[in-house]
Amino acid sequence: MAKLLYFAWVRQKIGKSAEELALPEGVTTTGELIEELAKRGPGYAAAFRNPGSVRCAINQEHKAFDTVIKDTDEIAFFPPVTGG
């Protein structure tokens, strides 16, 4: 099972901060995972409506959407960061 984490407005729109998910058949990258997640309900659809406004990290490292993912990864989705 992959561990999915959501932060900031991605978390608010989806309505939860974390969940476990078996990667759906045919999903090999975070970009493909986003497309699948967007079909899971209105909250998910709202969070991923504009994928260009979302960033991701795999196993706590920033990665691009074409990065290959595994069923054991921790995959986080969040808006561009605003610390400092």
Place this chain on the structure above:
Amino acid sequence: MSTDEVRIQADDFDPGVETKALTRGRKDIGAVVTFIGVVRGDDELKSMHLEHYPAMTAREIESHIVKAKQRWPVIAARVVHRIGELCPGENIVFVGVASAHRQAAFEAADFLMDYLKTNAPFWKFEERGEGGNWVRARGEDDDALKRWR
């Protein structure tokens, strides 16, 4: 001996204590540059809530300290970032860099702040008069990073 340190905490920090820790036990440091970020207020801002990605944040900042040390002769670096509820005027981040000479300390501190702004996984939610909003990332921060490429 001074060592590198990265801390994420809800409590305020004491810039004097943090600065002293950078030079403790050493005689080869000739320059310490520190930066303090403060919550900037306006007429409507009540407070800010800072959220982060605990498993990633310190690790990400530590990786930028490693990069800074590959680039400049940094002797010690220290980053303290606050999370949780913060009001205008409160400290939000401390970055301190110690080196033998000032140029390396100035540049490495600037570099660390630019990377922190664009890569460290923190998000600010502003509480305003009517409701609130997530702070949007600024293009200027991404542009600032280009100086280091």
